[in-house]
Amino acid sequence: MAASAPLLDILDLAVHFRVYGGVLKVLDGVNFRVNTGEKVGLVGETGCGKTTTMKAILRILPVPPAVIPHGEIRFKGEDILKMKPDRLRKVRGRGISMIFQDPTAALNPVFTVGQQMEPVIQHTSPEGRRLSRRQVHDRAITPLQEVGLPDAERLLRSYPIQLSGGMRQRVCIGMALSTNPELLIADEPGTSLDVTIQDQVLRLLHDLVQKKQTSVILITHTLGVVREMTDRVYVMYAGNMVELAATHKLFSNPLHPYSQGLMKAVPRLTGGGVAEGIPGRIPTYQSPPTGCRFHPRCPHVMEICRELKPPFFKVDADHEVACFLYEGHGSARTAEAGAQ
């Protein structure tokens, strides 16, 4: 793990949505950090706030209904939330770019791939408007070749519907990396694809960011993908970070009861049946549980969990967990979530 200065540092971020009938307190004091050159995973189930966090970083949350009552998102020391529009435009694309889950929705169906890629190139290259149309066109070819798409020339003239799902996602990856961003946010980049195609796309993404030294945030609900792609993982539950660890440590020894439940629920290729999963359901954001938001479903719930929100306890150099079970000392309860 690179111990350099943080590239992105989210401090105590809260995001609420004002809707008819009340306020949804979705993010509730989230801390998140990405160091330069690091690949960080963000795991959690549907509706836990993964995508909301990422959209807050790029400031693409719809405001209203979203409001950000407090928090900072520092990108290279500068708070994104306080940036002026023209400064923000420079950060988007050149500083941070994003790959979305569904490439079909991410690409505009009425423009060709070229028509969508060329403005990106023109906007983000240092020469900007001084580039001729020919030069822009030529520069659009390289990223497509980098993502392993044959016949880039023809592809630039194609419309998204003429491409397969895997090709569309490759185009999106190519587009996102064409600006040589310092940070890439990949939101479930393989989820909408078939397994064999997902495998190809993820391997490609892995190799490219390795080559370009791009820092990555990988958002997913598939634990296996995190294990193969990242150095460090954050586990999120109901708008809170609950655990953060070096990837191999999370998988060999998950500490938070939620992480343990999640890990056990994954069906294994080695067989042995499927665990029951976690009882109960995700809380509503309208009136989230007091204290630890996981306490109504937690098998180890204590009195204090109902009253206080647990802070992060450092169990190990690169393993922290927001759970009162680990209060005060580093000796962790061993989780038997390894093989079975």
Next chain:
Amino acid sequence: MNNGILRVEGLKKHFLIGHRGVVKREPVTVKAVDGVFFSVQKGETFGLVGESGSGKSTIAYIAVGMYQPSEGTIYFRDRDLFADGLKRSRELRKELQIVFQDPGSSLNPRRTVRQILELPLSIHRPEEDPLQEAMRLLEMVELPIEYLHKYPQMLSGGEKQMVAVARALATNPSLIILDEPTSALDVSVQGKIINLLIRLQRELNLTYLFITHDLSLMRNVATRVAIMYLGKVCEVAEASEFFQNPQHPYTQMLLSSIPVVSDEEDAIKSKKIVSTGEIPSPVNVPSGCSFHTRCPHVMDVCRRIDPVMVETSRGHIARCHLFEQPPERK
């Protein structure tokens, strides 16, 4: 391959999607299912695995009588399900039920759980007291009785799927087709549904045709597994044998592509074949063996001739020229 409770024989389903050419108009078809054979034994969980567009759901829809097969047929207890076209006796419909992938759209949002459960009861078991039965069904799927008066949108995704399971059970079926029953749900909920299904199977002596794209899940529920690729079955085997000793190159590719969460699983993942190439469009299926465009072992014969099913070991069947006994002579 005989005396299974459900026998799929030479099943084909081609959908007409348009015409090609001006002078000589040729029909353009999607070969969703293109010559499938397998049989499901009584009491087992038969897993049908494949990627999107492989035709696995089409087989499910044909089996419950939503589509008429283009060729071939399905036998249920040695009775041809399509002897009279799509018309089917009530008694036969009662025996075969289905649970769909997305419970959000398979349950009518304007009906309460009670109405949802009482409808099949009133048709297939009019002699019973519908309310008593609906209550018993909810109990069977471990949902509280108060849920009878709820509408689907008041339930979580997992609970909706339980209602869908209860509805399938309402007719006292002997075979249930589970079409990706948990892929719309989060992992933490999946386990509960799967274990419920396993318990119900044991208690009610059910047979399952379990359709999924998730091989890790299949490992844990299926007794036998069949892999489909572009409308055809590539490999059929007992689950344990299937995962330990995959034969077909496509199966090996699939197994090497799954993201896993432990070193133990990494060890059994086949690393021989790395995924390459795109899945061809089912409108334009490659000649010969449909997998030849992505197969690392491709031979000349694969491009010309479609391989036949070969038994490589007892009960283990693969459709690949690599296993055909002299490969040239076919």
